[in-house]
Amino acid sequence: MNRIVGIETEYGCLVSKEEDRSAESWPARVKNHLFKKSRAGVLDTHFRDYEEPPGNGGFLRNGGRLYLDMGHLEYATPECRSVRDIVAYDVAGDAFVQAALDAMGVAEEVAFLKNNIDHHTGATFGCHENYLMRRETPFTPAGVGAVLSFLATRQIFTGTGRVGQATSQALEVSPLPPFDKVDFQISQRADHIMNDIYQWVQFNRAIINARDEPLADYRKYRRLHLLIGDSNMSPFATALKIGTTHLVLTLLEENRLPRRVALDDAVMATRLVSRSCRADAPVALVGGGAETALGIQEKFHASATEAFAGRDEETDWLLEQWAWLLDALRRDDTESLIGAVDWVSKKWLLETFRAEQGIEWDDPWLQSLDLEYHNLNPSRGLFYALPVKEEIGQFNLTARRESALREPPRDTRAWGRGLAIERFMETRMPCVIHWDSLTANEQKPLAMGDPFSTYENEVRELIERA
Numbered sequence: 001m002n003r004i005v006g007i008e009t010e011y012g013c014l015v016s017k018e019e020d021r022s023a024e025s026w027p028a029r030v031k032n033h034l035f036k037k038s039r040a041g042v043l044d045t046h047f048r049d050y051e052e053p054p055g056n057g058g059f060l061r062n063g064g065r066l067y068l069d070m071g072h073l074e075y076a077t078p079e080c081r082s083v084r085d086i087v088a089y090d091v092a093g094d095a096f097v098q099a100a101l102d103a104m105g106v107a108e109e110v111a112f113l114k115n116n117i118d119h120h121t122g123a124t125f126g127c128h129e130n131y132l133m134r135r136e137t138p139f140t141p142a143g144v145g146a147v148l149s150f151l152a153t154r155q156i157f158t159g160t161g162r163v164g165q166a167t168s169q170a171l172e173v174s175p176l177p178p179f180d181k182v183d184f185q186i187s188q189r190a191d192h193i194m195n196d197i198y199q200w201v202q203f204n205r206a207i208i209n210a211r212d213e214p215l216a217d218y219r220k221y222r223r224l225h226l227l228i229g230d231s232n233m234s235p236f237a238t239a240l241k242i243g244t245t246h247l248v249l250t251l252l253e254e255n256r257l258p259r260r261v262a263l264d265d266a267v268m269a270t271r272l273v274s275r276s277c278r279a280d281a282p283v284a285l286v287g288g289g290a291e292t293a294l295g296i297q298e299k300f301h302a303s304a305t306e307a308f309a310g311r312d313e314e315t316d317w318l319l320e321q322w323a324w325l326l327d328a329l330r331r332d333d334t335e336s337l338i339g340a341v342d343w344v345s346k347k348w349l350l351e352t353f354r355a356e357q358g359i360e361w362d363d364p365w366l367q368s369l370d371l372e373y374h375n376l377n378p379s380r381g382l383f384y385a386l387p388v389k390e391e392i393g394q395f396n397l398t399a400r401r402e403s404a405l406r407e408p409p410r411d412t413r414a415w416g417r418g419l420a421i422e423r424f425m426e427t428r429m430p431c432v433i434h435w436d437s438l439t440a441n442e443q444k445p446l447a448m449g450d451p452f453s454t455y456e457n458e459v460r461e462l463i464e465r466a
Helices: 023-037 083-104 141-153 235-253 266-276 293-308 313-330 342-357 364-372 390-398 414-427 456-465
Strands: 005-015 041-043 057-060 065-069 072-076 110-113 127-134 195-198 206-209 221-226 282-284 290-292 431-434 437-440
Touching: 005 023, 005 083, 005 235, 023 041, 023 057, 023 065, 023 072, 023 083, 023 110, 041 414, 057 414, 072 083, 083 110, 083 235, 083 313, 127 235, 141 195, 141 206, 141 235, 141 266, 141 293, 195 266, 206 266, 235 293, 235 313, 235 390, 266 282, 290 293, 293 313, 342 364, 414 431, 414 437, 414 456, 437 456
Parallel strands: 195 206
Antiparallel strands: 005 072, 005 110, 005 127, 041 057, 057 065, 065 072, 127 221, 206 221, 282 290, 431 437
């Protein structure tokens, strides 16, 4: 990808001992263990803002960041510019968290979950995607409408699935119709998306977050911040989520988006597709008429194939896998999709269990199994026990790189940041680390406004001076 991408994941926490009411303390305990015992990185010694005091989080050896956010443990990948890298550094966050629980000897009592809902309270927590875009990219109404259509319908292969639906009490604003009872739906985030584009994150969640915070040279770049995505357990699903979105954004940048795909109401369509639990769910188009979610995705795939086929090996792989997914969804080929599409995998597991136990969808047992699908512990998480096709299983296995816990990507500014972190840890040198700058021992800050540069020489010079 000729694009910088990153993923932020907020983890849920579940304590299995009924007498232990301290679930809210475990995110801080894990964070402290990783920085103070495992020496995974450097804790902040300064206020980042009023909600992030010193010690609230820090940057990791791999160039990413781990911190506390609104009570959740959150991990942000380093800047990546290839699909396989973003997948590897995403699952590295899972490995960090589980390794801390194992080292602390609490893995049997405490679980961290890579999901987006709390069945008990109705709360939602996010998986945010970040895509660097050229500042001059024209965000016309037609272009934005097409991108929103893609994002609302891509859940047919990126959704992680959930039992039931959000209650009206769990939502900060009045829920949009339809709000009928459903047994199972495609997306965990769909019920909680209230707007198409909005600046605020917490109280009026939008498909696209509109704040303009590029964490790079603002004259050249903007950062597209997406709130609609689910946290995927399947590395293959993460690869296709990030990769296909990158291709669609490139279509936008090159003015090659498909026509007649804009939705009459992207927020409503998001909910309808999710609750229908069908890839061929119909959605209304602007100006009248309808198309299916699958049909819209096929139009985007056709445009991307016409524009980009043969551009490079990674792009051809993405186009091939995208086509395979859409074909398998059209044929309702559940067996092939297990391990590749999370919502299909989870629904198959729960339906199998229901048939064996003779229980209905509203049985609390299914909510528990829903959560266990997302358990990061390989010995307990249901995702890890799926009967997966060899090709998908191999991709998911090779995505888990041990080196991604220690070494940053070598082709972005995360590389220079990682070099600095190693040196700061060796010398205990006073430092201030941001995504786009470094300060060492009160020297003049090193601005790092180009995320495509490694800044290796500049970082070495900074440390030598300090």
